Amino acid sequence: MSRLTASMCGLALTATALATPAIAQEDAGKETQTSRTFWGVSAEKFEYRYSDSDEELAVIEGDAYYGSDELKFLWLFEGEWEEAHNAWETLENQFVAQTPVSDFWDAKAGIRVDTPEGPDRVFGVLGLTGLAPYWFEVDTNLYVSDEGDASVDFEAEYELLITNYWIVSATFETLVAFSEDKEIGVGQGLNSTEVGVRLSYDLIDRAFSPYVGVVHERKYSDTADLARDAGGSTEDWFAVVGARISF
Amino acid sequence: MNKGFLLTILAGLLPLTLLAGEYDISVDRVQIDTGDFVKEGIGYNGASPGPVLRFQEGEEVTINVTNNLDEMTSIHWHGLILPFEQDGVPGISFPGIKPGETFTYKFPVVQNGTYWFHSHSGFQEPNGAYGAIVIEPEGREPFRYDREYVVQLTDKHPHSGDRIMRNLKMSADYYNRQQQTVGDFFSESAEKGFMVTLMDRMMWGDMRMMKADIEDVQGFTGLINGKGPEQNWLGLFKPGERVRLRFINSSAMTYFDIRIPGLEMTVVQADGNNVQPVNVDEFRIGVAETYDVIVHIKDEEAYTIFAESMGRSGYARGTLAPEDGMTAEVPELRQAPLLTMADMGGHMDHGGMDHGDMNEDDMAGMDSGDMAMGAEVDHGAMGHGSMDHGDDASLPEDPFYAKGSGLVPTASNGGKFLSYSDLKAQKPLYEDREPTREIELRLTGNMERYEWSINGTKYEDADPIVLQYGERVRFKFVNETMMTHPMHLHGMWSILEVGEGKWNPLKHVISVAPATTVYMETEVDAPGEWAFHCHLSYHAASGMFRKIVVEGGPDSTVAEGKLSGKQGGES
Numbered sequence: 001m002s003r004l005t006a007s008m009c010g011l012a013l014t015a016t017a018l019a020t021p022a023i024a025q026e027d028a029g030k031e032t033q034t035s036r037t038f039w040g041v042s043a044e045k046f047e048y049r050y051s052d053s054d055e056e057l058a059v060i061e062g063d064a065y066y067g068s069d070e071l072k073f074l075w076l077f078e079g080e081w082e083e084a085h086n087a088w089e090t091l092e093n094q095f096v097a098q099t100p101v102s103d104f105w106d107a108k109a110g111i112r113v114d115t116p117e118g119p120d121r122v123f124g125v126l127g128l129t130g131l132a133p134y135w136f137e138v139d140t141n142l143y144v145s146d147e148g149d150a151s152v153d154f155e156a157e158y159e160l161l162i163t164n165y166w167i168v169s170a171t172f173e174t175l176v177a178f179s180e181d182k183e184i185g186v187g188q189g190l191n192s193t194e195v196g197v198r199l200s201y202d203l204i205d206r207a208f209s210p211y212v213g214v215v216h217e218r219k220y221s222d223t224a225d226l227a228r229d230a231g232g233s234t235e236d237w238f239a240v241v242g243a244r245i246s247f
Numbered sequence: 248m249n250k251g252f253l254l255t256i257l258a259g260l261l262p263l264t265l266l267a268g269e270y271d272i273s274v275d276r277v278q279i280d281t282g283d284f285v286k287e288g289i290g291y292n293g294a295s296p297g298p299v300l301r302f303q304e305g306e307e308v309t310i311n312v313t314n315n316l317d318e319m320t321s322i323h324w325h326g327l328i329l330p331f332e333q334d335g336v337p338g339i340s341f342p343g344i345k346p347g348e349t350f351t352y353k354f355p356v357v358q359n360g361t362y363w364f365h366s367h368s369g370f371q372e373p374n375g376a377y378g379a380i381v382i383e384p385e386g387r388e389p390f391r392y393d394r395e396y397v398v399q400l401t402d403k404h405p406h407s408g409d410r411i412m413r414n415l416k417m418s419a420d421y422y423n424r425q426q427q428t429v430g431d432f433f434s435e436s437a438e439k440g441f442m443v444t445l446m447d448r449m450m451w452g453d454m455r456m457m458k459a460d461i462e463d464v465q466g467f468t469g470l471i472n473g474k475g476p477e478q479n480w481l482g483l484f485k486p487g488e489r490v491r492l493r494f495i496n497s498s499a500m501t502y503f504d505i506r507i508p509g510l511e512m513t514v515v516q517a518d519g520n521n522v523q524p525v526n527v528d529e530f531r532i533g534v535a536e537t538y539d540v541i542v543h544i545k546d547e548e549a550y551t552i553f554a555e556s557m558g559r560s561g562y563a564r565g566t567l568a569p570e571d572g573m574t575a576e577v578p579e580l581r582q583a584p585l586l587t588m589a590d591m592g593g594h595m596d597h598g599g600m601d602h603g604d605m606n607e608d609d610m611a612g613m614d615s616g617d618m619a620m621g622a623e624v625d626h627g628a629m630g631h632g633s634m635d636h637g638d639d640a641s642l643p644e645d646p647f648y649a650k651g652s653g654l655v656p657t658a659s660n661g662g663k664f665l666s667y668s669d670l671k672a673q674k675p676l677y678e679d680r681e682p683t684r685e686i687e688l689r690l691t692g693n694m695e696r697y698e699w700s701i702n703g704t705k706y707e708d709a710d711p712i713v714l715q716y717g718e719r720v721r722f723k724f725v726n727e728t729m730m731t732h733p734m735h736l737h738g739m740w741s742i743l744e745v746g747e748g749k750w751n752p753l754k755h756v757i758s759v760a761p762a763t764t765v766y767m768e769t770e771v772d773a774p775g776e777w778a779f780h781c782h783l784s785y786h787a788a789s790g791m792f793r794k795i796v797v798e799g800g801p802d803s804t805v806a807e808g809k810l811s812g813k814q815g816g817e818s
Contacts, residue, residue: 027794028338029778030707032319032368035409035788038416069416069698069705103693104455131695134452164424205406205466206414206421246417 039066040247047242049215053233056083062245065098072098074108087117096125105130112143119183122146135159151177151186162199167209171196180222185230187222194218200244209244266306272297273313274320274344274366279375281468282475284405288375289316289366296473296497297364297378299397304359304385310352312344319343319368322352323737324380325535326362326519326755329354331775334737336367339776339794343368359384360519361493361537363399370408373499373784377401381493382519389673390515390524392541395491396482400532400554400563402467402501403475411464411499412785419697422466425459425560425583450588455695458585460729461654462558463785464500469554469563479574480565486547490567491515493539496532499784502557502731502758504531504656505538507550507567508578512540514665518754520740521673528662531557533733533758535782538665542567549573557654557731559583581659589651590729592762649762654731668745670752676740677770679749682721686712690726690734690759690781690791698789699728699781705790712779716799718771726759732786733758736795738777742768756782774800 043062050056058081065074076094081087096110105128112123127141137157144150153175160168175191198213215238219227224234277290291297302308314320321343323335333354337343344350359382366376379397404411414421427448436444451458474480484490492512496503506512506529514525516539532538532554544550549568556562559580566574643655647667658664692699701709714720722741724734733756734741740753744766751768759765780792 027711028342029336029792029794030338032338032343033336033778033780033787033792034706034790035412036707038413040413040417042417069696100696104695131455133455134449135455161426161428163428163430164426206418 037066037068040064042244042246044244045242046245047211047213047240049238049240051233052237055233055236057081057089057238058083059240059242067098070099072106074098074110085117089116090114091116094125096127098129101128102130104132108141114184121181121184132156145181147181149177149179149181149186151175151191165202167200167202169196169198169200169211171198177223182226185223185226185232187224187226189222190220191223192217192219196240198240206244207246211240211242211244213240214238215240266303267309268302268306269309269311270300271311271313272322273315274322274376275315277375279403279473280475280478281403281470282477283468286403286405289320289371290375291378294473295375295377296399296401297376299379299381300364302356302380302382304356304382306356308352308354308356311349312352313349314344314346317346319345320366320371320376321368322364322376323367324352324354324362324364325735326360326537327354327380328357328738328740328773331738331773331777334777336737336778339778356382358382358519360516360521361397361495361539362519363495363497363535363537365497367778370412370499370784370788372497373404373408373411375403377497379493379495389521390513390541391489392491393488394484395493397472397493397495398480398482398552398565399472399495399497400503401470401496402464402498402556402561403470404464404467404499406466408499408784412788415463415697415785419463419694420457420460422464423457423459423462424465425462425558426457427459427585454591456586456591456729458587458653459558459583460586460694461584462501462556462560463730463783465558465560467501467556467561469501469503469556469561471552471554471563471565474565476562476564476577480552481571482552482565482567483571484544484567484569486545486569489541489543491539491541492552493537494532495537496534498534500534501561502531502533502733503554503563504529504557505552505554506530506659507542507552508575508660509548509550510542510544510567512542514538514540514669517670517752518756520676520753522752523671523673523750525665525669526663527665527669528658528660529656530665531656533731533756533782535733535735535756536754536758549575551575551577553578555580557584557656578659584653586729586761587651587653589649590653590761592649592727647758647763647765648760652760652762654760667743667758670743670745670754671747671750672752675749676753677742677749679751680719682768683718685721685723687723687725688734690724690728690732692728692730692786692789692791694729697785699786699791700789701791701793706780706792706794707790709793711776711794711796713796713798714769714771716771716774716797716801719768720771721766721768724757724759724765724767726761726763726765729761730783730786731758731760732791733782734780735782736767736769736777736779738773738775738795738797739769739771742770744768771797773797 041064045061047059061078063076065072078092080090082089092114094112096108098106098108101107108127110125112125114121123143123145129139132138140154155173157171173194177186180188194217196215198211200209200211202209217236219234279286279288279295321335321337334340362380365372379399468475471480547569552565554563643657645655645666648655656664689702691703735756742751743754757767774797777795779795780787
């Protein structure tokens with residue numbers, strides 16, 4: 001009996017001895033004293049576009065994220081709603097995981113699902129996003145579609161502060177494809193560029209910033225031919241009005 | 248026998264009852280009206296700020312804290328020397344106080360002076376959960392005054408703490424509305440030349456750093472004792488009186504430069520410890536610091552207490568007047584300072600800059616050959632003068648700022664601005680002795696990601712700092728960031744190295760300016776587990792935080808979680 005008690009005591013002691021460092025390592029303060037996960041929803045673009053050929057578009061581009069400093073999960077969305085056809089000319093949804101790779105750069109990987117009017121595509125995505133020297137925000141991705149076609153896009157944005165509330169943002173976007181995917185109007189080589197200049201005003205914090213601007217879109221070489229064959233335009237100027245939204 | 252026993256107990260209790268106060272505090276949802284906006288927040292006993300707790304040195308206090316919130320809470324007694332289980336940091340000192348529960352704090356008061364208390368749970372403190380503590384000394388004060396006021400400052404923001412943290416993580420410059428604009432570029436070009444200005448912008452742009460990055464969270468209303476500038480907190484006096492003002496900076500993020508135009512202030516206490524009196528025209532109060540000043544007011548006039556934020560994005564204002572209704576002029580905010588290359592010590596290696604083209608002003612006091620400065624240079628250990636740079640007499644200097652720093656404060660009337668190097672203890676608490684070892688703590692971070700850390704590691708990934716009871720540890724703070732960090736050690740005094748030996752002042756917050764090295768020593772006389780962190784709320788929550796474990800100690804029951812009145816080093 002007493003031996004049993006003794007061994008139980010021994011067990012208890014061992015347990016305590018084991019438990020103590022375990023508790024020390026756990027450090028509940030790490031839970032209570034730090035903020036670890038964050039979320040956000042924002043739309044960089046939420047706008048109405050009116051082209052020089054009387055085309056009307058509604059455009060949304062934004063993201064929602066949840067995660068920590070080390071790992072974020074993002075849903076990135078981009079859509080162009082064409083008024084004349086009552087249809088999504090572009091509709092992309094990306095689901096990616098993003099992680100820091102250096103002080104100013106994050107790598108991301110995931111999938112992109114395109115479901116516009118017409119044929120759908122699913123892509124694998126590998127991307128790099130971050131802040132380049134001189135405050136250029138850069139985002140570039142490599143896509144490989146379920147049809148086996150690869151393409152690369154590149155986006156850069158620069159903000160010029162007229163005042164601390166009136167901000168001019170200049171954007172540049174381009175797409176280059178390594179192979180042709182006729183069905184979705186993608187030719188080999190340089191596909192398109194989009195250059196935009198928007199003047200915004202931070203009306204409510206940085207949560208709601210209405211803007212006006214000008215956007216120039218152009219398609220090149222094979223892609224331009226494909227667009228012409230489909231009866232579309234290859235170069236457009238748009239007047240845009242919209243708002244940047246962030247929650 | 249029974250009677251005798253009772254008598255003994257009664258006899259033992261008598262001196263205790265004389266010096267044993269019981270206090271009740273409820274933690275409540277409250278409305279906070281700043282005059283600029285009304286915001287739901289958290290307060291104590293139905294108000295924010297909470298009550299001023301007045302203790303007596305030597306008193307055994309019992310404080311019943313009832314949590315009326317629907318979330319966990321806690322109260323930390325900022326600056327008080329007490330058993331670690333009473334320190335009020337959830338996850339380190341105790342589990343926290345559950346909704347609906349009452350937790351009883353009990354500890355002996357072994358010090359005197361001006362302190363404060365606040366929640367250590369989530370962002371309850373920025374949301375309003377703070378109050379003041381005034382401890383009357385056992386003996387006589389070494390200075391004379393006729394009346395006293397607590398002047399508790401905060402930076403009340405219309406956004407909740409959670410929202411601010413989230414916004415900063417999404418965009419580190421979310422609240423920065425002092426960024427340099429196109430207009431600034433042209434006016435600077437006109438003044439200094441286009442190429443010089445362009446090169447300057449290129450250099451900062453290359454580092455992806457901002458000169459205007461001084462206050463992370465702008466858009467607040469500065470409050471004095473809960474009152475905004477328009478609501479104008481009033482302290483009455485009779486002409487001829489000496490008034491003691493107990494300044495406490497309870498801000499989440501904001502340093503204030505404080506002055507009372509027309510009055511000289513005599514600083515008599517810093518962080519609750521008496522200092523040899525220093526007459527100043529203005530002083531800077533770091534987040535969580537306290538300074539007691541005495542003003543001798545002779546005239547029957549009103550005076551403005553003006554507390555400008557360090558980055559000049561906001562201010563708090565109150566009035567001292569002989570009668571209600573009298574006010575004095577409220578000064579304009581001075582121009583916002585800008586960081587210089589000198590404040591970038593830790594970042595100089597990022598750029599690959601062309602040193603030859605650097606702007607003269609930004610380069611003031613730096614040889615381009617000395618770019619690695621900051622980390623190596625001994626700014627904190629006074630007067631060592633290891634930087635032998637060209638002297639620019641026009642620049643204000645303070646050994647606690649990088650030489651040529653844009654943050655060096657100056658008094659608005661051209662007079663005396665308090666420096667850490669002016670602080671000398673009135674009466675040393677500890678004998679001066681050589682530290683047993685040195686621990687280097689690099690203050691690190693990534694502004695763009697809004698990540699803050701110590702030695703490059705965030706709290707969540709870090710092991711605790713282990714100290715041995717009886718040690719005297721020298722902490723070497725090396726600020727490699729461009730932000731100013733008020734470092735707060737719980738439970739033990741921070742002896743700030745100002746080069747005065749045993750007269751080095753005791754503090755509980757040590758503010759470390761960008762690109763400087765500051766030393767503090769700590770007599771490790773409090774067993775248990777303690778928090779140690781940057782007191783900027785959103786820096787602490789982002790990871791600039793450590794747990795400190797003090798091993799050993801003569802009274803092992805303390806470490807095992809039992810109450811003990813014994814305080815090492817106090818007698």
